[in-house]
Amino acid sequence: MKHAHFIRAAALTTLAGLASAFAIAQGTQPVRLIVGFPAGGSVDTIARAFAEQARVQLGTTMVVENRAGASGKIAIDAMMSAPADAATVLIAPASVIELGPMVLNTMKFDAIKDFAPIGRLAEYGFGVAAGAASGAKDIDAYKAWARANPSLSSFATPGLGTPQQFLGVQLQKTLGVELVHVPYKGGANSVTDVMGGQVPLLVTTEQVLVPYHGQGKLNxxxxxxKRRNALMPDVPTAKEIGMPQLESVDWFGAFVKAGTPADKLSTWRANVQRVVASQGYKDEMKKLGYDVPNGQPADLAALMTAERNAWAERVKLSGFKPTE
Structure with a gap:
């Protein structure tokens, strides 16, 4: 009994130490979580789930601030002007942080130099689906249809300069068939048109495809x-069909300002890991259809550099020119 009491006391001491260190990192004011997209969207939802679990796990207060607009630029500008004191955190998809400066001339920042990643909060992959126009059930069937109907072969995405566009272009090069990009303003209409036969192919996120799986309207x-989706277990990965170059996972990350003191960075990273590893947080991400990363890379900046290089190759392959 004494031994068990000692273990419980030690555990409580450890938790108290983490909470105390976190309080030191954030100061007396609530942590600001800056989100560059509207309330109710995927980034906002994940930020709020993280804030709630931080309250439960660490007893700390975080306030989500939606700075929506300009493809995330308003939030990034707010982060760039914030002090490097660990009290302001940017929550954003890694693809926006890594890809943004390549596709928008207004994105004047360097993710590696200007931000310090403190953790991955959730991750997701993309998917390629065929609709009524081709009736293809697998990629070989679509390739055969595209070769027979080159003037009709195209792919829909949520918009210009998105990861989906560059993955679609890479797919075109890999298959060696005609694939004209049809950008939409958002994802809903692109799904509707592919199911209706107006566009034969869709490149979108896995989460968008899950509700339609097995219904016959969208294959x-x-x-x-890197692994199959538990909600679509019969759907292969890019690597499994012989296209490893199309393997790509985007993730929602938490970033502080570069120059944040090392001790505060260490505290943040330890606490992010604690929140993300909690069962409450995992359950919430499962409801939303996202995977929770298994641990954090030893060097997140190195991971971001590798991913940025991969996106740069895709952008170059597409011939895309940055826009305003």
């Missing part, structure tokens, strides 16, 4: 994740 040909 997911493959996903770009």
């Amino acid at each position: 997911t040909l493959f996903i770009t994740s």
